[in-house]
Amino acid sequence: MATIKDIAKLTGYSIGTVSRVINHRPDVSQKARETIEKVIQEQHFAPNANAKFLKRVHAEGIAIFVKGYGNLFLTDLLEKVQKDLHDSDTETDVVFVDESVDEVREAIRYQNERSPKGFLFLGGDTRHFKEEFDGVKVPSVLVSQSAADMSYPNLSSYYCDDIEGSSLAAETLIDAHHTKIGVISGYFSLDDHGNITAPRLRGFVETLHRHGIPFDLKKQLAEARFELKDAYRAAEQLLIQNPDLTAIFAHSDIMALGAYRAVRDHGLRVPEDISLIGYDGIEITRYIVPRLSSIRQNTKKLADAATMDILMRIRNPRHPGRHVQIPLELMKTDSIRDLNEP
C-alpha cells in the first residue's frame, strides 16, 4: 500500500507538503497541490487513520454509539439523528455495539483513540453510565434512557418516562374495561435494556392497583427476550395460565407482534378476543392489520432535542448537561376493543 512517503518520493515534494495537501491546508502553492493530488489519485492513496489519529488531531466529528444490532426503534432514531447532523454539516461516525457489550467502556476507548467532539448514545445500559462515565471527557447525550440521577456535568439525557408509559398503557386498557391482563416484560435477571423492565412493570401494576384491579405476578407476568420468538412463547404461556385473559401488554412492539401470532395460533383473534398494546411505537405498528396500539416514544422529538443539545454543548462546553423528559404518545388503534361495546 502506498504511504505518504511514496507520494513524496513520486512527486519530489517532502512528506510535510504532501500532508498539507491531504489536509487541505491553505499554505501550499497551487502547483504543488495539483501535482500531489494527481499522484494521490493515481496511486489510490488513502492516509492511514491509525497514524493520523495517533497524533491526536482531535475530533472532526460526533461519534454515535448504537446499542444492539437489529433494534428498529434505535435504527429509526439513528436515521433521524443522522439527518439532523447532516443538515448542520457535522461529520459523524456510527458505531454499533452488541447488546452484551459495555458501550461506555467502548466509548472511552474510542475517545482515547479518536478524540471525537462528542458522543451520542442511542440506547444504553444506565449501570454502565453510573459506573464508568467519569472516564468520558467530551460532551455527550444519552438518548432514550434517563441519566438524571447521575449528575455528570458533560452528560445530557433525553428520554421518556417508563412509569408514565406503562401507566398510560394500563389506563388505556382499563378505560376499555379490561381487568384480566397479561404482561410480557423483559427478563429481570438479564435486564440488558438498562432497567427498562422494572419501571415498566411497576407503572403498570400500580395503575391497576389504583383502580382496584388485582395482578398476580406469578400468573399474569411472563418474561421474554425482546424478540418475536421468545415473546411468542411468553404469550402462549400467559394464554394457557389465564384462560379468562382479555388483553396483553407487551414491553415492546416486536414482543407484541410475537404475541399477536401466539393469540392467533391459540385460536383467538385480535382484538375480538384479546386486545393488544405494545411499546415504542415503531413504524411497522402502523402497517400491520389491525394496527398495533402502542406507547410511542417519539423518535423525531428525541432526535431533534438530542442533536440540538450536543451541538450547542460542543460549541459551549461550559454548559452543563440537562435531563429532559419527552412526553409519550398514546397510539390507540383497532388492536384494542372496548369490552362494553359489542
Next chain:
Amino acid sequence: MATIKDIAKLTGYSIGTVSRVINHRPDVSQKARETIEKVIQEQHFAPNANAKFLKRVHAEGIAIFVKGYGNLFLTDLLEKVQKDLHDSDTETDVVFVDESVDEVREAIRYQNERSPKGFLFLGGDTRHFKEEFDGVKVPSVLVSQSAADMSYPNLSSYYCDDIEGSSLAAETLIDAHHTKIGVISGYFSLDDHGNITAPRLRGFVETLHRHGIPFDLKKQLAEARFELKDAYRAAEQLLIQNPDLTAIFAHSDIMALGAYRAVRDHGLRVPEDISLIGYDGIEITRYIVPRLSSIRQNTKKLADAATMDILMRIRNPRHPGRHVQIPLELMKTDSIRDLNEP
C-alpha cells in the same frame, strides 16, 4: 490517559516488558506479570489501538461488513454468522456501513489499517466489487450477491438466484390462477441493492410471458425504496392504475408489508381480494396475520456456508474462491388465495 510508558514507570519495568504482558507473551516472569497486571488494572489502562495497528501486528480476526443499518434480512444473517464464528473461537469485528457508502473502498481502508485475516460482506453492491475488489488482498466472502462473473481468486460468494426466485414467485401466483399482478420493485435508477431489481423483474416477467400472460411495465410496475412508506405509495399507485388487480409481488418483505396496509386502506383484503407475496422470508413474515408468503433466502444456510468457506480459506489461502448458489425456498402461506377456489 495512561500510556504504556506510564505503566512502565509505575512498575519499574521497561515498556517492552509491559508490552509483552499486555499481549500475553509467555516470555515474562510470573512476578513481572503480576506486578504489571495489577498496575494496569489500577490505572484502567487500555492500549491505544492506533499505535498497536500502526505496527501491523496483523489480524486477530475477521471483519464483517454489513451494508445498511436497519435491514432485517442482513441483521438476521449477521446474527447467524456471528454465532458460527463465535463457536469456532474466531474473533470478529462488525462494521455497519451506510447504504450510500462504497463498502469495498471501506474494506480496503480497513485492511490497510487493521489487516484482518479475512472479510465477510453481508450484502453489497456488485459494481463496487467489480471495480475495486482487486485492492483487497485477504480471503473474502460476499453473501447474498453473486460474484461468479468476477473471478477474483480470493473472493467467494454465496447467494440465491434472483431470476429463479422471482420466477418462483410468478409460478406460485400463476398456479393460484392470478393473471393481473402488480410488481413493486426497487428503483432502477438507484439500484443501490447491487442489481437486485433487474433480475427480479426479469425472472418474473419472463415467467408470465412463458405462460402467455401479458405484463404492462407502464401500468403494472411501481418502483419504490426498500421501506414501508414508499412501498405503501407504490402499492396505492398499482391499485389505482389497475382496478382489476388480484395479486402483488413485492421485491422485499418490508415492501410487501407496506403494500398490505395500502391494500387495506384501499378497502380491500388480503388474501380475499389481493394476494400478496414478498421476498427474503424474514422472520416477521411468519408472525403477521395472515402470514406473508415469501421467497425465502435461507439465512442459516447462507451463514453456515459462508463461515465454513472463509475459515477454510484463511487456513489455506491457496484455495481459490467458489461461487455457490443456495436454493431458494417458497414459503406459501395464507396471503395467497387460489382464484379458482371460492
Next chain:
DNA sequence: CTGAAAGCGCTTACAG
C-alpha cells in the same frame, strides 16, 4: 511556500 526533524504509543527483533 517548503523541508527537516521530533514525536504520537505501541511492537519487535536484537543483545545481554
Next chain:
DNA sequence: CTGAAAGCGCTTACAG
C-alpha cells in the same frame, strides 16, 4: 527473562 532502540505512517511546530 529483560531492556534499549528502531520504526510503523502520519502531523506539526520550527526554520528558512
